[in-house]
Amino acid sequence: MGTVDDYLYSRPWADETRDKYERIIRAFLEETEKPETIKPIELVHWFDTKPWGDSYRYVALSAIRAFVRWKWGEAHPVLELQIKRGEAGPQRVLTQEKLECLLAHFDTSTPKGRRDLSICALMVDTGLRVSEIARLSLKHVNISDRILDVITKGGRWERKIIPVYTLSCLCSWLGDRSEIALPGVPNVYVGIAKFTQGKPMTRSGIQHEVAKWGQRSGIGKLSPHDFRRTMATLATRGGAPQPVVMAQGGWRSEKTFKKYIRQINPSDFDPYSPISATMKIPAKKED
Numbered sequence: 001m002g003t004v005d006d007y008l009y010s011r012p013w014a015d016e017t018r019d020k021y022e023r024i025i026r027a028f029l030e031e032t033e034k035p036e037t038i039k040p041i042e043l044v045h046w047f048d049t050k051p052w053g054d055s056y057r058y059v060a061l062s063a064i065r066a067f068v069r070w071k072w073g074e075a076h077p078v079l080e081l082q083i084k085r086g087e088a089g090p091q092r093v094l095t096q097e098k099l100e101c102l103l104a105h106f107d108t109s110t111p112k113g114r115r116d117l118s119i120c121a122l123m124v125d126t127g128l129r130v131s132e133i134a135r136l137s138l139k140h141v142n143i144s145d146r147i148l149d150v151i152t153k154g155g156r157w158e159r160k161i162i163p164v165y166t167l168s169c170l171c172s173w174l175g176d177r178s179e180i181a182l183p184g185v186p187n188v189y190v191g192i193a194k195f196t197q198g199k200p201m202t203r204s205g206i207q208h209e210v211a212k213w214g215q216r217s218g219i220g221k222l223s224p225h226d227f228r229r230t231m232a233t234l235a236t237r238g239g240a241p242q243p244v245v246m247a248q249g250g251w252r253s254e255k256t257f258k259k260y261i262r263q264i265n266p267s268d269f270d271p272y273s274p275i276s277a278t279m280k281i282p283a284k285k286e287d
Helices: 004-008 015-031 040-047 054-072 096-105 111-126 130-134 164-180 203-217 224-237 242-249 254-259 266-272 274-278
Strands: 147-151 157-161
Touching: 004 015, 004 054, 015 054, 015 130, 015 203, 040 054, 096 111, 096 203, 096 224, 111 130, 111 164, 111 203, 111 224, 130 203, 130 224, 203 224, 224 242, 242 254, 266 274
Parallel strands: none
Antiparallel strands: 147 157
């Protein structure tokens, strides 16, 4: 029968999904006895050894069930197991103040600082995922029209507008990039450190850099996908119409988009109060 790689690369998944499922499936195969005949209760006990919440357990079970069905067929005992999907808890979103703090911490006197500021600004203003940033190509950047054409999750082409300040950050980095990138490298973002200089930045490399930004800026834990949620939330709080935010971020489903703006709450209505506007009463600012 086929290998894990055969299974993973026979599926039309996005890179992030494939990587997540690979981690789950390989851990399942390596850490359980006789995975080909494991019983549902034994799999539950294995889940109990993991620091996974209900939502991630649901994803893990889905990945494992699909794999064992492919590998060992419909009679596998694990296919009988059902886990209720839990509601995901609050996810990180940067406030306007934290975003200002993050942007201010980049040392723009250095090529690395200019590169990192460009990545951060572009991710927040476009909602690009980390894999999309990693494979962004120079030929798909139209500076004069402020447009990016990107291959997004699922292999679709989407167009993004580059706001003016973010464009200035990108242009500053492109000036450095021309002196750093190795010949023939098409990627917008390349490494600067000794062993990666001039080579395309990888997804994991960008994730590692973003984590360091959070630590060094004092914000704390930070991941690239936090910027996608921040884009949706801050643009919505700023009054951008939902269809406009969805178009820029590439959300095709309103149901999916709403998962990215869970931090929106009734207090966000304050600036739009009809009575306050009529009576010329300014909205109360948060402390």
